[in-house]
Amino acid sequence: MDTYATVAPQLSGSSATGSPAVSSDSPGTATSSVSATSDARLGQQAAPPSVPAACLACRGKHLKCDGNTPCSRCTSSNSECLYVPSRRGYKGPRRGTAHNPNKRHASSSPPYVGAEDAATACPMMLGHGGVPIAVPSLAGFNPGIVLPEQSPVSYTAASPMTNVPLYRNSFAPAMDPNALALTTTTTPAAQVVAAPPPVQPPVPTLAERCFDAFYHFFHAGHPFVLPKEPLIRLREEGSTPNLNVLMAAMKYIGSLYVDAGPAKATYFDEAVRLCYQPGTPKDGFLIQALLLLIIGLDGQCDQGRARELLADCERYAIEIDLNKRNFATIHGRGNPVLEESWRRTWWDLYVCDGMIAGVHRITKFLLYDIQADVGLPCEEQQYLTGRIPQTFYMEDFDDQTFSDEEVDFSSFTYRIAAMRNMGRMMRMPPVMFPDDAAIDRVQSLFTNWRMHLPDGKRDDLTRNCQLDEMMFQAHFITHACTIMLHQPLSQLDTSPVAAVNSCAPHRPVPSGDNFNLHTRHTLTSASEISKMITQAVPVTRHTHFFTCVITLSSIVHLSRWALYFVDDEDHLRQQVRLNIGALHKLSRVWKAADTAWGQVKGVAQDIYRQKKAQQISPAFWVGFTQEQMISSINADEGIMSEFTNVGGVGPVNAVGVLGPGKG
Missing domain, CATH: 1.25.40 (Serine Threonine Protein Phosphatase 5, Tetratricopeptide repeat)
Known part of the structure; x- marks a missing residue:
């Protein structure tokens, strides 16, 4: 019949009339005695015991099972009877017990092996028929997942038995298939939400790429423009009229380092137009924009136009008093980083003017003769992080040898000092003889510059073993000055290299028999x-x-x-x-x-x-x-x-x- 089998309780030592139970003192009757409180239930039929679990065949057909192994239904149908253990009432592992990875817990189901397959069965197999449960993945299990083309209802319904074997996964956590099915069926379909796809960052525009390339490749070599973050904040404020002029020049410089194509010329034309359009105020940002264009033009072999812009830039800088000490304070808006940027703008213009005059030998290093009392720049890391220290001046640098105060001057300062030595060499009168005393005086400037370098400035590395670009430039400026000073008086014949004139005109030097100093x-x-x-x-x-x-x-x-x-x-x-x-x-x-x-x-x-x-x-x-x-x-x-x-x-x-x- 379609009901669970029941077993009638047999009460030993009791009668239908409810006579008292035999005393427990009587030998042989202790196991059949009942307590007085159970007399009231005598005569009533006890409730049938529950079956611990139904076999998979009965569960798949939604029929009751008698719990035997094999059950009566599987016996009558001559089918294989398999059971999956239930974890209802499981309270978790016992406390205080040592973990033994080789011990099988009572709740685990041993693999079923039929008698006829005992010799060939795989120890990892649970059976030969498929079961209506989902195998959890190794990465975890989400009961709200709905497979494609499958609703929550059809996903939890029992599937017919198949011949697909089910293997035990020793790496996956133990899961109760009953609890798994219950969880998935009680999850509303409206709550099943697929994980959102990862958010892809927007593709940067060409202008943004040029802006980033400016700071990545160029800024360390000429660090007078504001660092990236302060400049972005200043742009967002929108209260700086000439900032768009500077940004246009920065885009042009950055386009030299990326594959910008025709945009290179477009950015340059836009920057020049903004610099010279009527109504553009003359301020520090205009000087910075012009200086960037000068460097770019000189590097692209347009040295004639670079000299024209350099003359305008130097004139504008002197007109607005960029060479005066109080310019940074007046126009710094109370921002120490912006004040430092103005000081650096003057000194980088000074260095670039000397560079162009020295390597091309056409201009005269005009700014060397201009009186300036601008504060000296700080170290690069201090500028980039906004920790601007006390400002020193060139008189402090010149007096450091004779004063008792120990001052650490920045690498930018030694770069300025190296360029100032080049200016002194360029103001030297013509030398006609190898033993001219003027050569010794200029050489003493180069030697003193090297000799009095602090230990941390003798090479081109910072304390973190990173390249110190300012000291790198200071050293190659001094080496270049040494060659320009001594090569005309050496015995190295330059006639074989007369064709190398891209930077400066050929300078003929006669040869000699012996190498001199x-x-x-x-x-x-x-x-x-x-x-x-x-x-x-x-x-x-x-x-x-x-x-x-x-x-x-x-x-x-x-x-x-x-x-x-x-x-x-x-x-x-x-x-x-x-x-x-x-x-x-x-x-x-x-x-x-x-x-x-x-x-x-x-x-x-x-x-x-x-x-x-x-x-x-x-x-x-x-x-x-x-x-x-x-x-x-x-x-x-x-x-x-x-x-x-x-x-x-x-x-x-x-x-x-x-x-x-x-x-």
């Missing part, structure tokens, strides 16, 4: 410049003025390489490789570097061919062993292959040249 100064500074290329930072992060400094170093190296016999020629050729590789890298951003790269590489090829022609003569190999001859020829072939390939040399990485075809 001026030649030694020149060669040492040229080697130091090449060594600076090996700094662990991409060369494109440096100011574009480094292009002309590298070119100046290359002229010295090539002049020496053109000599008939050179000591340590292999090292000299490696320095030429470094310079050519750095110029090639810089040429990806700056057109001036591309011109210099082509000229230096062309002269290097000519010198190499001349060297090869000399090797035809037997007199060239006098004193060489056969091994040395073979090594020299192989080295020359490798150098020539690098000079003649498309890139000139292998690409320069963070620490120099990798070699042809690498990187």
Whole structure:
């Protein structure tokens, strides 16, 4: 029948008439005695005991099961009888018991193995028929998930038995299929919400990319514009009329570092139009915009137009008193970072004016003769974080040797001092003899600058081993000044390098029989410049003025390489490789570097061919062993292959040249 089987209780030692129970003192009757309180229930039929669980076949057909193994229905239908244990009433693991991973708990169901399959059954199998439960994933279980093309009702309904085997997952947590089905059926369909897709950040516009590229590539080399966050806040306030002029110039500079296409020219034209349109007030932001355009034009080989804008920028700066001490206070709006930006604007204009005058040898470094009492800039990290310290002045810097007060001056200050030494050298009267006392006086400026550097400023690294771009520029300015001072009096014939004139006109220097002191100064500074290329930072992060400094170093190296016999020629050729590789890298951003790269590489090829022609003569190999001859020829072939390939040399990485075809 379709009801659960019931078993009638058998009460030993009791009668239908309700006679008292036999005393418990009587031997053999203790197990059949009942208490007096149970007399009232005598004669009433006891409730049938509940079946712990129904087999899967009965549950799948929604029929009652008698709980036997096998049950009567499976026996009559000759089907396999399987049970899934119930966890109702489970209170969790016992407290205080040690965890044994090999112990099977009572609530776990051992895998069912039929007698006929005992020899071949897999120990991971629970049975041979499918069960209407969902197997939880390893990442967790969400009872509100609805599978595609399946409603919550159809998802929880029992499926017919199949022959798909069910395996025990030893990695998944134990789940009660009854509780699982109950949870999914009681979850309203309206509450089932799919997880939202991840939010994708908006694609930046070209203008935004140029703005970010300005700070990523350029700002460290000329850090006079406000740091990124303060500038954005100032733009959001909307109370600065000329800020849009500065932003246009920043976009132009940033476009040089990204694939901007025709937008490059558009940004430049817009910036120039805004700078010179009627009604544009002359203020510090206009000076900053013009200075950015001057640097960009000079790096793109438009030096004539750069000089025109430089003349206007210098005139405007003096008209608005940017060179006066109180300008930063009056126009700083009580913001220490903005006040620092105005001080840096004057001094960066001063440095760029000297750079253009020194490397191109056309202008006269006008600002060197302008009286200025502007405060000295602070360290870069202080500027970027807004922690502006006490301001010092140039008289404090000049008196530091003779005062008892110890003051830590910034790297920007030593950059200004190096450029001031260049101005003093450019004001030196013409020198006619190698032992002129004027040369010693200027050289003492360079030597004193190096000698009195603090320990933390002697190299180009900060305390965190990061590149100090301001000290980097200060050092290469001093090396360039040393070459410009001593090269005319050295014995390095410059006629083989007359074609290298992209930065400055060729300066003829006659050759001599012996190297004098001026030649030694020149060669040492040229080697130091090449060594600076090996700094662990991409060369494109440096100011574009480094292009002309590298070119100046290359002229010295090539002049020496053109000599008939050179000591340590292999090292000299490696320095030429470094310079050519750095110029090639810089040429990806700056057109001036591309011109210099082509000229230096062309002269290097000519010198190499001349060297090869000399090797035809037997007199060239006098004193060489056969091994040395073979090594020299192989080295020359490798150098020539690098000079003649498309890139000139292998690409320069963070620490120099990798070699042809690498990187």
